Amino acid sequence: MWVMMDVKKWALSVLAVLAVVELGCVSANVVSFEVRHKFAGRDRNLSSMMAHDVSRRGRLLSAVDLDMGGNGNPSDAGLYFAKIWLGTPPKDYYVQVDTGSDILWVNSIECDNCPKKSDIGVELTLYDPRSSSTSSYVHCDQDFCTSTYDGLLPGCKPNLQCQYNVAYGDGSSTSGYFVKDTIQFNRVTGNLQATVTSGSVIFGCGTKQSGDLGSSTEAVDGIIGFGESNTSIISQLAAAGKVKRIFAHCLDNINGGGIFTIGEIVSPKVNTTPMVPKQQHYNVVTKKIEVGGDVLDLPTYVFGTGDKKGTIIDSGTTLALIPKVIYDPLMAKILNKGPKLKLQMVEEFSCFQFNGNVDDGFPLVKFYFEGSVSLTVYPHDYLFAIKENMWCFGWVNGGLQSEDSNNIMLLGDMVLSNKLVVYDIENQTIGWTEYNCSSSIKVKDEMSGAVYTVGAHILSSASSLTVGVALTLLSILTAFIAQLYSLN
Ligand SMILES: *[C@@H]1O[C@H](CO)[C@@H](O)[C@H](O)[C@H]1NC(C)=O
Ligand SMILES: *[C@@H]1O[C@H](CO)[C@@H](O)[C@H](O)[C@H]1NC(C)=O
Ligand SMILES: *[C@@H]1O[C@H](CO)[C@@H](O)[C@H](O)[C@H]1NC(C)=O
Numbered sequence: 421m422w423v424m425m426d427v428k429k430w431a432l433s434v435l436a437v438l439a440v441v442e443l444g445c446v447s448a449n450v451v452s453f454e455v456r457h458k459f460a461g462r463d464r465n466l467s468s469m470m471a472h473d474v475s476r477r478g479r480l481l482s483a484v485d486l487d488m489g490g491n492g493n494p495s496d497a498g499l500y501f502a503k504i505w506l507g508t509p510p511k512d513y514y515v516q517v518d519t520g521s522d523i524l525w526v527n528s529i530e531c532d533n534c535p536k537k538s539d540i541g542v543e544l545t546l547y548d549p550r551s552s553s554t555s556s557y558v559h560c561d562q563d564f565c566t567s568t569y570d571g572l573l574p575g576c577k578p579n580l581q582c583q584y585n586v587a588y589g590d591g592s593s594t595s596g597y598f599v600k601d602t603i604q605f606n607r608v609t610g611n612l613q614a615t616v617t618s619g620s621v622i623f624g625c626g627t628k629q630s631g632d633l634g635s636s637t638e639a640v641d642g643i644i645g646f647g648e649s650n651t652s653i654i655s656q657l658a659a660a661g662k663v664k665r666i667f668a669h670c671l672d673n674i675n676g677g678g679i680f681t682i683g684e685i686v687s688p689k690v691n692t693t694p695m696v697p698k699q700q701h702y703n704v705v706t707k708k709i710e711v712g713g714d715v716l717d718l719p720t721y722v723f724g725t726g727d728k729k730g731t732i733i734d735s736g737t738t739l740a741l742i743p744k745v746i747y748d749p750l751m752a753k754i755l756n757k758g759p760k761l762k763l764q765m766v767e768e769f770s771c772f773q774f775n776g777n778v779d780d781g782f783p784l785v786k787f788y789f790e791g792s793v794s795l796t797v798y799p800h801d802y803l804f805a806i807k808e809n810m811w812c813f814g815w816v817n818g819g820l821q822s823e824d825s826n827n828i829m830l831l832g833d834m835v836l837s838n839k840l841v842v843y844d845i846e847n848q849t850i851g852w853t854e855y856n857c858s859s860s861i862k863v864k865d866e867m868s869g870a871v872y873t874v875g876a877h878i879l880s881s882a883s884s885l886t887v888g889v890a891l892t893l894l895s896i897l898t899a900f901i902a903q904l905y906s907l908n
Contacts, residue, residue, distance in 0.1 A: 481664050481866030482617065483608040483683030484657075489514070489879025490540065491676040492833035494814060495806050498738040500671050500833065501542070501640045502680055503879055505604035505616075506623070507552030513641040514542045514879070517669065517680060518736030519843065520701055520830075521586065521645035522652045525594055525624030534629055535639035542879065544641055547625055549599050554620070558582040558598035564622050565598065568651055584624045589830075590737075592631030594643075599625045603653070608683070608863060611873040621656045643736065647701070648845045654682060664866060665845035669735055670876070672857035673801075673837035677878030679857060684864040686871050690842045692851030693789040696725045702843060703730040704850055705790040706829065709746065711753040712783025721827070722746055728826040731789075733841070733850055737832030739814045740802070745827065747817045750785070754813075757783040771812040778803050778811060787831075795852060797835050804834075 527534035565582035606614035782799035
């Protein structure tokens with residue numbers, strides 16, 4: 421999921437309201453996680469600072485292998501998750517892997533409306549800081565808190581907890597407080613071999629969820645944000661000299677699960693495009709879009725970059741959100757090149773009856789990015805079945821159409837699945853290649869220089885094909901669009 425673009429205004433008003441309401445009763449300093457603010461101060465020296473930090477501590481860098489589960493099918497789980505271990509003694513947590521946000525949080529034992537069971541087929545666990553011997557609270561005057569909020573929060577007194585509040589682009593939100601505790605992960609130590617290693621990280625203990633996070637039956641324990649800001653787990657592990665800020669995912673929507681590694685990928689090689697600097701998300705520059713070999717005729721402003729433009733690569737979103745100015749010609753061209761269809765709305769998706777192989781009847785959609793890198797989306801990726809012979813389009817109309825409005829295009833799991841996608845924060849590039857995500861890749865262990873094979877994982881995941889879930893996804897996106905309108 422991506423974090424709302426205009427969260428600043430929103431966050432500030434929430435800050436004011438909550439501070440008044442809650443200071444009296446729990447005497448905690450309640451603040452909002454101010455997503456945009458911290459980016460304002462980010463500069464390009466960050467990676468060199470990290471590099472310095474790492475060399476000072478000696479080379480301990482290793483490759484990490486996360487156990488993956490879930491799938492990107494919108495009528496099924498619609499999300500990918502990884503298994504992590506937190507606390508002492510360690511407990512299992514299943515967290516959605518999200519390249520569109522910046523912190524790790526898990527549901528807290530103090531939470532009233534957190535999900536306690538899930539239809540996804542994983543056992544949920546509430547995090548209890550008091551039952552972990554290694555946990556500690558993060559206070560508002562500590563470095564993590566002051567750098568997250570760009571200074572000391574008003575009203576900060578010693579021993580007040582550092583609180584967080586993240587609003588996601590789908591209209592859901594989470595709030596709670598930060599804790600520091602042990603995280604365990606699989607360090608790659610041989611071909612298809614890993615050894616448990618631990619580190620100490622700061623993450624959110626979520627005491628209140630809203631929107632889909634508090635109500636979904638397809639729940640997991642939390643979200644692990646893989647954004648490039650200092651607060652993400654990968655940045656924290658990198659600052660501690662444990663990993664390099666390079667990671668990759670291969671999301672398998674055929675068998676489920678896939679590969680998620682931290683560290684340098686030796687093979688397969690990927691073609692890369694530059695990340696747009698100083699953005700809140702992993703943003704890349706689209707140059708053109710082809711449908712069945714024809715280039716879509718689009719106004720040039722849609723390919724610009726900046727706060728309200730550009731293309732976000734986001735593993736935490738199920739479908740692909742396309743601004744209306746692109747959506748209309750894209751759909752028109754697909755319908756023009758594909759078979760004659762009678763479209764009908766199922767919930768708010770465009771759906772149709774079709775017998776046979778969609779890959780034979782429909783055109784390929786190809787996105788081209790800066791650096792002549794392309795990304796092909798097959799009909800079986802952009803169409804999903806909700807029942808036998810009933811298919812729906814996974815392109816979601818993001819609305820809005822003037823040059824000044826929000827023309828963000830967001831490519832989620834629907835487009836990213838069955839590809840190895842490599843995010844190299846150190847070199848500021850993103851690259852991908854079509855790949856069999858049930859197979860294996862080769863990563864480099866920086867400590868020894870050795871190259872090891874890492875295989876795919878499929879954490880067990882129950883499967884339920886229902887239109888009800890597709891409905892949920894849609895309401896998420898609708899809520900998101902409504903919020904963008906109200907904020908602009
Ligand atoms: C990131 O962390 C470093 C220290 O590790 C700090 O000096 C820097 O100011 C932080 N950057 C931001 C944007 O908070
Ligand atoms: C990052 O860039 C440096 C310098 O251009 C290059 O030597 C290195 O191979 C790059 N790393 C990766 C993983 O591509
Ligand atoms: C993908 O890789 C797996 C494991 O190596 C293999 O069993 C499967 O046949 C491959 N799938 C395709 C389509 O090549």
